[in-house]
Amino acid sequence: MKRHIRLAVLLLFLLSSFLLPTPPTLSQRAPNVEQRVNALLAQMTLEEKLGQLQQLDGEGNGNFRPEHPDLVRKGLLGSTLGVRGAQRTNQLQRVAMTESRLKIPVLFGFDVIHGYRTIFPIPLAEASSFDPSLAERSAAVAAQEANNVGLRWTFAPMVDIARDPRWGRITEGAGEDPFLGAAFARARVRGFQGDNYGAPDKVLACAKHWVAYGDAEGGRDYDTTDLSENTLREIYFPPFKAAVDAGVGTLMSSFNAINGVPASANAFTLTKVLRQEWKFDGFVVSDYTSVRELINHGIAANEEDAAAAALNAGVDMEMVSRSYNMFGPKLLQQKRLSQATIDEAVRRILRIKFRLGLFDRPYTEEAREPNALLRPESIRLAREIAGRSMVLLKNDRETLPLNKNLSSIAVIGPLADERRAPLGWWAGDGKEENTVTPLAGIKAKVSAQTKVVYAKGCEIQGDSTAGFQEAVNLAKASDVAVVFVGESHEWAGEAASRSTLELPGRQMELVQAIQATGKPTIVVLVNGRPLSIGWIVNNVPSILESWMGGSESGNAIADILFGDVNPGAKLPVTYPRTVGQVPIYYNHMNTGRPPEAENRYTSKYIDSPWTPLFPFGYGLSYTTFKISNLQLSAPRIAANGKLTVSVEVENTGKRAGDEVVQLYIRDLVATMTRPVKELKGFQRVSLQPGEKRRVEFALSHEHLGFWNREMRYVVEPGEFRVMVGANSVDTIEAKFEVTN
């Protein structure tokens, strides 16, 4: 009997050593993250440390490269870019967790910008909604889908302010305004990361591109920037600050130089502002080979110099180029890099890996993958957000909405049945077969009796007009023509700068040919940037800016065209008349000779109006609104006081709809020139016909100040104008005073 018990105990012991998890390693046992980081750091060789600073890209299809497993096994690769799929990431992770000496998990990153498989509207479109909660919800779906395919890190949100529509990457951000940009930055970080980016449906976010990347000279991607510290602090920094305050775990250093110092070797932005002023404790990853590119910038003679410049300035992880790894040991020996600098970079990366829970849950459950993508509720959300992001630019004679019972509709244009463009440049792993085109959306919407005919007319960029006649014939034979024109996905996004803002190819002539038929013509734009469409605005009764609306774009367009959704979005960026007006943005300085004066010698053009085609904040609805009765809680406040501003907004039309009430201020006299208008509040409100509501905004210290000549943030006493309206031009106003 005793022998039996002894045997059973022995058996139980043996069994338990197989079934129970292996005892925690030293790093996992440490009670909190900082201790775990330090304990791990103490065990690392120099090569292993430099390995944590290295990120390499996978193959286009999501596979890791043949060299990756061996690098991971040796502790020489801390992170990958683009390796995805639960199985593949697990396979590489298994090497890290079972075959490497210190078992430090790999961090898998990817550009999940506006969706992973369910693709949401481009960020510029989402910003048009003036409803950051939508961006939070879309980012949450993107995070959930991404996490399911093994990704733990997205290189988003892109929070670059863009005042130049020639720059293709304007498509990726929230437009030209720092206040709106900050609101969307905050929302996207929250959506991706939630309260805990280690949760199984969240990912670590990366605010990029730090910084001023959107200010590229001539709108040419990657080009240099030269701008004052005031402009940096007031225009380009705020969305990043908002992301940091929202807890973003990482930032990406940009390609451009700022006032002569490349952003990826810029101690002012990377260390002074980010670490010392903002107390950011996550890590900074370089942009793609931007460390090695310091050689091209001419501030490094070779990769050795480049590594020293970037790491010493504060770039912790190097994307794709390998200068840190190759030259770290030598630089250390030469005392051009200190051990403390290397350790600090490693510490920041490990800290995030621990916070992500990667050491405790390094793998992704493979069974989840297939049913986690394109969930019905995600698709519904994509449609809802797209509908709330499209801007009605013109609607004369109530041409829109269309009747679902029309007898015939001609759907015309190269973007009417195009599947790739609506997904935008950064389409994650979105698939064309999951895109609803406008043609499909319209067909699904109309009555069984309505005949929907389609002609492409021309290519997006081609030179042929051979298809015009067919398109014209169809338009002539139909009740109405809806023409879809714009840009291909390749003309939006990275390395897609343009020198004109015209519709590419022969598309403008196609619109002209259709309009000449005399049929009611509606133009729907599918594009990633503002375009110069003066002729269309002057000649076509209805124009809808659909942007690049994502997987559900076609359904959302149909929802709007036929009135199931009443458009309520507004432009987050100024629409120029011609490219020659660029840069043109609403929050410009006044100059000594403002253009409004009827006088030749003022700041304007001799061959074109100085005003934009459409101003910032502009957009129509199928109903009408009246904003009135502006009230202030006090005529004056102290610099640290608070002012409540309110207006009444009323739906004066016949349909339920949304108005975006916008509040702007102007500091009338200050020790620095101040913008003629600055957005400091917005609210999107839904109102039934005849409904009236009072909308309130709070103004305080954070809204009223600026960076002065001594580079201190100050609120100066004096008079301010406050303007409230439905866009940045049509406002009602009052004045208040700030006292000492």
Ligand code: BGC
């Ligand atoms: C882009 C980044 C992107 C990175 C990785 C770069 O070319 O500028 O925005 O995250 O590639 O794909």
